[in-house]
Amino acid sequence: MAGGWIGKLLRVDLTKGTWAYEPLNMKDANDYVGCRGLGTKIFCDECDPKVDPLSPENKLIFLTGPLTGTGATSGGRYEVVAKAPLTGTIGAANSGGRFGPEIKFAGIDGIIFEGKAEKPVYLYINDDHIELRDAAHLWGKDCHETTDMLVEECGKFEVACIGPTGERQMLYSAIMNDKNRAAGRGGLGAVMGSKNLKAVAIRGTGGVKVARPEGFIREASKARAMLQAHPVAGSGLAALGTQVLMNLINEVGGLPVNNARVGSVFDRADDISGERLADTYLVKNQGCFGCTIACGRVTKIPDDSPYAGFGEGPEYEAGWSFGADCGVDDLAAVCKANFICNEYGFDPITLGSTIACAMELYEMGAIPEEDVGFPLRFGDADTVVKLAEMTGKGEGFGKMIGLGSYRMADHYGHPELSMSVKKQEMPGYDGRAIQGIALEYATSNRGGCHVRGYMISPEVLGLPIKTDPLVTEGKPELLKTFQDLTALCDSTGICLFTTFGMGLPEIAGQYREAVGSDESDEEILLKGERIWNLEKRFNIEAGVEKDTLPPRLLREKLPNGPAKGKVAELHEMLGKYYEVRGWNQDGEPTEEKLHELSLE
């Protein structure tokens, strides 16, 4: 067996209640790397792009990469792949924690779920002892309760599960592992819920080997040293978490406020920043499995606060979505809303952005107060927490919030006020102030998303090079490279955050030594491009809408800040981007390109 892999997949037929091992296709593993890439390849080979995401015919794939569970830099990731119910695109969501490596230690590279169980079940894996067990007692429990109950029942197992939102098939419910880690976006929790699959509890005693141990030690040690010496990857993220971004993004005028209606400078950004969190509610930072970065926040809101609680988060995106985007400056409330998302198992980016959209619709009179039962005003921290809770429970107006901003705004006659792309909400960077991220949002293969080629690195952080965020020139070329590199990075099983401090040579170097490849860096990066094109082709066949942005970003000029007067100049970039990608001007990969990537 090639290094890095176990060489075996577990296929579970939930309809029949049966399971079987099968060999991993090593040619596909080589061509599509692992995790996101290989998961998508398996999915595309087995599923109709037109499949209803919440039908038994949709498959749900949990897959590791060749570096998952090894000593590679932050090599603790796994991917969940299915057709996403929120967007109708390919859904691939990446998560850390301890669950991914445990899949490998249990002697498999991944699990393919098909069909639908008659009653709620969970999958028990203890090395090669595998059972589909009754989950009636877990149904209705939140993610933390479910995890605790399964650890009590099974022993020292790692758990991935859905909460009540996934059970209800809410369109942006997540799959949560190790309580607070999420395969978060696109609604993959709903896919799991539609299959009556409550959880996977896994434990293994095996290990992962690499093809060339000496070389692997050399490459992994070199990459780790680079990360540890880096100001962002080595110390910034450990000290402040991803919330380190709050003040930085605000300084470039790219922090969307009040559903991006009043511009993107938040005068109280510091009150919800990573610095403020470190001074107040941060208990400790923690890392995922094998991670040197350790950006995770363990936070506690004191018992005498109306928002008392203990958990993890917030990340920058949740800090922004519940904070600036709702006009809220109360960090305790932001933390609380994030805890609710972790417990009920749903995506805080989409939730916060949907609440912000509802606030705008309410203030303009499009949502009548009787629909909600109370006023929805920007800046009201209580409302944000209350709506998070109602949405988690599926009560009252929470049902409407649970549709996501696009479907909710459409219901009230204003789909244009949903700050989403392909029905998935954009994260906390205004594309008018940061042009490359606008192009990234428009072209992302899973709808509005920041982790499909993180343009904030070159446009704001200056990593690896500083570019002007207001300029469009050069962005299509840069974005293509970032997208391909991200597809590669995600697919190896290491964390995308490593790319703050290292690049292609370090990813490719560790990959080569793990699997025993002699391919060049460029040949390995080409796999990332292949993955990107495969995803794009799936989306075209699925009938996903064209690449564009909400009209607010395209037409409403930013009223303030360093980017005052700017709109997202998508038209200046999109055609060039398609050209750089080798696609036609409708945004479709050409025959030549598909041939070049062996995708025909």
Added chain:
Amino acid sequence: MAKQLAVDPKRCVACRSCELWCSFRHNEVFNPRLSRVSVFNFEASAVTVPVMCLQCDESACVKVCPTGALERRADGVVVHDDDKCIVCKMCVNACPLGNISYSPITKSVFKCDLCEGDPWCVKYCPTGAITLVDPDEVPDKKLAVAVSFKETMEEA
């Protein structure tokens, strides 16, 4: 005098890099269950503690071993000899700290050997939560306490 491993739970971020690299150093496989060091995470209090052999001066494992498979070397490190071991697991039971392990996978007993003076749990710990210290230097801790006491007195 043998050097020994010291842990600082405040610095530990629960990443378990030590477990991964320990198993790789000794077995050429990444497998936490073959690691000589184990990390315990107490979630509710957000405290994480790596635990490993401290090379006790009065080693119960050495005393109880019926075949001389466990021996203290001249440098003070207690080492385990697979060839002499009959895998009776008396040492596993005798260690008051639980730092001798038995693997059902390799069907053998294993313990920390300080990686011949360059422990990989130390080398690959990203935060310095595990360090290799000379017991003679432990009074540094006392000094640190004294310094903080002095500062408190100055403020008072």
